[in-house]
Amino acid sequence: MGRPPCCDKIGIKKGPWTPEEDIILVSYIQEHGPGNWRAVPTNTGLLRCSKSCRLRWTNYLRPGIKRGNFTDQEEKMIIHLQALLGNRWAAIASYLRQRTDNDIKNYWNTHLKKKVKKLQLAAAGCSEDNSQYRDELASASSQQISRGQWERRLQTDIHMAKQALCAALSPDKASILSELKPANGFISYTKPAVQAPAYASSTENIAKLLKGWTRNAQKSASSNSGVTDQNSINNNVNHIAGAESASSEETPSKVASNSTAIELSEAFESLFGFESFDSSNSTDLSQSVTPESSAFQDYESKQLLLDPSAGADDDQMPQLSLLEKWLFDDQGGKDYLNDLKLDDHEDTDMF
DNA sequence: AACGGCTTCAACCGCCCGGAA
């Protein structure tokens, strides 16, 4: 039998993506959802390999991506996480929901690596005034302490999160639970107000591209014969934007979920000692901190992309989200902690 | 204005892992 290869390498285009390709890809994912990347080039006619499509989506077009201008908190977070996890960029990215692993990796390589090196020199006795990051460096570089502290905080905060979830799911909150559960059987922790900007950011990305592209196209109109129909593309973008705004409509279940989502997010927010990195999303659990919740959000995002009203058939859908399963599954939590447990530690005074 | 070195970051490459056949 055997499946056909991922891409036949013949006629596969490489290099920068054009706005037209972006729109085709976004339109396709808008309709079918992310995943099954192998089918994307075939179904869209894009002369790209499936990997390239996936990367373009995950690193650039995916909704909710924040680009450039890393905040101090994000910087500190990355420094901490890099010290803790090493170059596991995907793991680090899962704690910074608006950043991609590629973005973080690039930022580390171009900015933070130098900065940390510089600060290590400073900490070693140079007179240069780097007080802003000196403490940061000290905690990040003293890994024996920080790892232990992190682990303890994780354990405590996971416990807090579990308590919050148990409280939310306890019988006397059954009504909340039932309201929490959207038609597809998944509990939505996502504040509805957040979805719209998330999708919008994708549109904005493309709009920005188009803006630049329009200018470039005037310069080199003859060089690219396949991208002359600006109106159709604009229409396409408008169509996408329209679909996005439609998907952002507040549903009763989502509105009902807000209070519990906030309650849960407070537990999660403490996970790393400071609040959500984007103040506009400070209570958005979907911006929260675990790889598991990341997976959950990806799934939820997919569901929304596929069909905002999808999943009316409860019987065919899992009753617990990945996040819930993780929170309820002690072993899973232990495994996760074991992953983080890089060495023994003696510190005891964190809590 | 022209040139060369430096920096940034999107995209590619190659490896690995898990699941399906």
Add this chain to the structure above:
DNA sequence: TTTCCGGGCGGTTGAAGCCGT
């Protein structure tokens, strides 16, 4: 059990932009 493939990940590359001379 083995093989194959899709997807994910980290490392690397190279084009484009920036900056100093």
